[in-house]
Amino acid sequence: MGMTMTQKILAAHAGLDKVEAGQLIMADLDLVLGNDVTTPVAIKEFNKIGADGVFDKNKVAIVPDHFTPNKDIKSAQQCRLIREFAHHKEIANYFEIGRMGIEHALIPEQGLAVPGDVIIGADSHTCTYGALGAFSTGVGSTDMAAGMALGKCWFKVPEAIRFNLTGKLQPWVSGKDVILHIIGKIGVDGALYQSMEFGGEGLASLSMDDRFTIANMAIEAGAKNGIFEVDQQTLDYVKEHSTKEYKVYSADEDAVYTRVIDVNLSEIKLTVAFPHQPDNTRTIDQAGDIAIDQVVIGSCTNGRIEDLRAAARVLKGRKVHPRVRTIIFPATQKIYLQAMKEGLLEIFIEAGAAVSTPTCGPCLGGHMGILAKGERAVATTNRNFVGRMGHPESEVYLASPAVAAASAVTGRISSPEEVVL
Amino acid sequence: MIKGKVIKYGNNVDTDVIIPARYLNTSDPAELARHCMEDLDPTFVGRVNAGDVMVAGRNFGCGSSREHAPIALKASGISCIIAETFARIFYRNAINIGLPILECPLAAQEISEGDEVSVDVNTGIITNHTTGKVYQGEPFPEFMQQIIKSEGLINYVRERMGQK
Ligand code: SF4
Numbered sequence: 001m002g003m004t005m006t007q008k009i010l011a012a013h014a015g016l017d018k019v020e021a022g023q024l025i026m027a028d029l030d031l032v033l034g035n036d037v038t039t040p041v042a043i044k045e046f047n048k049i050g051a052d053g054v055f056d057k058n059k060v061a062i063v064p065d066h067f068t069p070n071k072d073i074k075s076a077q078q079c080r081l082i083r084e085f086a087h088h089k090e091i092a093n094y095f096e097i098g099r100m101g102i103e104h105a106l107i108p109e110q111g112l113a114v115p116g117d118v119i120i121g122a123d124s125h126t127c128t129y130g131a132l133g134a135f136s137t138g139v140g141s142t143d144m145a146a147g148m149a150l151g152k153c154w155f156k157v158p159e160a161i162r163f164n165l166t167g168k169l170q171p172w173v174s175g176k177d178v179i180l181h182i183i184g185k186i187g188v189d190g191a192l193y194q195s196m197e198f199g200g201e202g203l204a205s206l207s208m209d210d211r212f213t214i215a216n217m218a219i220e221a222g223a224k225n226g227i228f229e230v231d232q233q234t235l236d237y238v239k240e241h242s243t244k245e246y247k248v249y250s251a252d253e254d255a256v257y258t259r260v261i262d263v264n265l266s267e268i269k270l271t272v273a274f275p276h277q278p279d280n281t282r283t284i285d286q287a288g289d290i291a292i293d294q295v296v297i298g299s300c301t302n303g304r305i306e307d308l309r310a311a312a313r314v315l316k317g318r319k320v321h322p323r324v325r326t327i328i329f330p331a332t333q334k335i336y337l338q339a340m341k342e343g344l345l346e347i348f349i350e351a352g353a354a355v356s357t358p359t360c361g362p363c364l365g366g367h368m369g370i371l372a373k374g375e376r377a378v379a380t381t382n383r384n385f386v387g388r389m390g391h392p393e394s395e396v397y398l399a400s401p402a403v404a405a406a407s408a409v410t411g412r413i414s415s416p417e418e419v420v421l
Numbered sequence: 422m423i424k425g426k427v428i429k430y431g432n433n434v435d436t437d438v439i440i441p442a443r444y445l446n447t448s449d450p451a452e453l454a455r456h457c458m459e460d461l462d463p464t465f466v467g468r469v470n471a472g473d474v475m476v477a478g479r480n481f482g483c484g485s486s487r488e489h490a491p492i493a494l495k496a497s498g499i500s501c502i503i504a505e506t507f508a509r510i511f512y513r514n515a516i517n518i519g520l521p522i523l524e525c526p527l528a529a530q531e532i533s534e535g536d537e538v539s540v541d542v543n544t545g546i547i548t549n550h551t552t553g554k555v556y557q558g559e560p561f562p563e564f565m566q567q568i569i570k571s572e573g574l575i576n577y578v579r580e581r582m583g584q585k
Contacts, residue, residue: 024562024564024565037442037445037487037489038486038487038488040448041448041488041489041492044448045575048575048579049575049578049579049582050579050582051582066442066445067445067446071446072446074446074447075446078446078447078448121486122486122488123485123486124484124485124486124510126486138486138510139486139510139513139514140486140487140488140491140510140513140514140517140518141488141514142488142514142517142518142573142574142575143513143514143517143574145575146517146574146575146578149578149582150578150581150582154564188433188480188483189433189479189480189483189506189508192480192506192508192509193509219510222480222483222508222509224509277433364437364442364445364485365437365441365442365443366442366443366445383435383437383484383485385435385437385438385484386435386437386438386460386461387437387438387441387460388437388442392460
């Protein structure tokens with residue numbers, strides 16, 4: 001019986017020739033990640049262990065991105081705590097305000113995630129790096145603490161669902177629509193405890209940014225990780241961003257999957273997830289007439305350069321609807337700079353949008369765009385749970401950057417085709 | 422043996438409603454407990470008693486990886502959670518902080534709000550004293566029992582490091 005991609009990576013990191021679904025293993029870690037919300041809790045636990053230092057100063061990354069630039073005194077205290085810890089433990093990959101980005105956009109960009117890695121992060125969207133053919137998964141703060149001390153983490157070897165991609169995306173359709181479509185189909189617990197393994201001939205037509213978006217939202221189907229087959233595009237990305245050693249794993253031909261799902265990319269339409277669950281999806285033509293108050297473009301899901309380009313294509317020479325606030329936050333400083341060089345920021349500001357320094361900000365209802373009672377937002381983020389972006393009676397509609405930008409112009413949920421003629 | 426009164430919720434209770442992000446600028450358990458379940462059930466904090474058992478449907482604890490969620494539940498007095506299924510990060514977080522949780526679809530469906538139940542974490546046996554029904558929950562694999570016995574992953578790791 002063969003192994004899936006994930007099983008092979010886990011076996012190699014546990015020093016085993018073979019693992020089976022359900023087996024509990026201890027695996028070596030290539031990277032341990034935390035942010036300003038989860039790291040303070042991890043530090044408390046880490047100090048209880050009584051270890052002298054972290055297992056490897058180059059294999060821990062700490063990114064203050066959630067409540068930064070510090071939103072209030074309490075978050076400033078939290079950031080001070082993690083800054084001092086990073087300094088004291090000489091952690092190489094601590095990213096200060098001004099040099100940072102939203103962790104899941106930043107880590108690949110910095111070359112800290114490569115194919116074949118095992119990565120844990122005290123943040124659920126750590127699964128993003130599966131786009132690079134790594135095993136990466138979200139854990140809690142205590143796992144982060146133990147990981148920092150030991151360089152190891154316990155895992156239950158997951159089963160996998162295989163997604164066979166065919167075809168090619170239609171104009172305006174993006175990775176966001178693919179993953180919303182899939183979650184709509186299998187449900188928010190459709191891949192519970194399992195890996196989502198993506199491959200097939202359709203893969204070649206998906207950009208790296210599309211793949212990051214898809215892997216990012218694997219957790220929204222309850223998955224342990226999302227993972228992509230490695231192809232030439234992946235290797236080009238790695239070459240451009242990293243000097244780390246990497247190893248390409250592929251699934252055995254006789255790997256066992258709980259399900260094989262065929263996804264024809266050519267058939268996927270622009271998709272929106274209605275409140276209050278990411279699986280409550282509708283294609284744009286069935287969205288109906290939904291007036292909105294705010295648009296948020298950014299986050300670890302859709303704050304990369306291609307996302308900003310898509311938004312700019314819609315907003316260029318147009319104006320944000322007078323009743324709508326539009327907030328755009330590039331996911332890293334590098335992306336911000338790139339957007340500036342390409343003239344995208346000018347397009348946004350001319351259109352009447354606010355452009356922010358990288359932060360998680362409104363994505364988790366933290367700051368920089370909180371919704372009032374009864375307000376509605378279209379967001380390119382990944383969660384639309386009750387109260388996610390503010391008041392418990394506000395609503396979040398998840399969509400792609402193109403749909404979000406089009407909605408900003410019309411003031412209601414709209415297709416870019418309505419706006420860009 | 423855990424014994425307590427049941428507080429019951431439905432499917433897909435996410436960590437954003439267990440502890441909303443607006444309170445994540447602190448990690449103090451007592452402060453987190455003051456806002457536990459606030460967006461789903463504003464009456465929770467007022468009526469939960471130490472030892473109470475939470476029962477819920479599918480995919481309990483989905484969403485964000487915030488360990489603040491099980492910490493808030495534990496600090497609010499919840500002694501054990503029984504659900505049809507748990508989201509995986511919540512599952513590991515609860516075990517790692519030493520909060521017992523059990524998967525048992527039948528028990529999760531049949532037990533009602535206000536019932537008196539007891540739970541034997543070692544065997545996975547759940548007894549509903551109100552109805553007299555007994556259920557067999559999924560017992561923990563041995564490795565996890567060791568973590569629970571050590572009262573969390575940190576003590577478990579300390580013990581391991583001590584052996585080195
Ligand atoms: S952007 Fe949103 S989903 Fe991504 S790490 Fe930040 S808070 Fe989490």
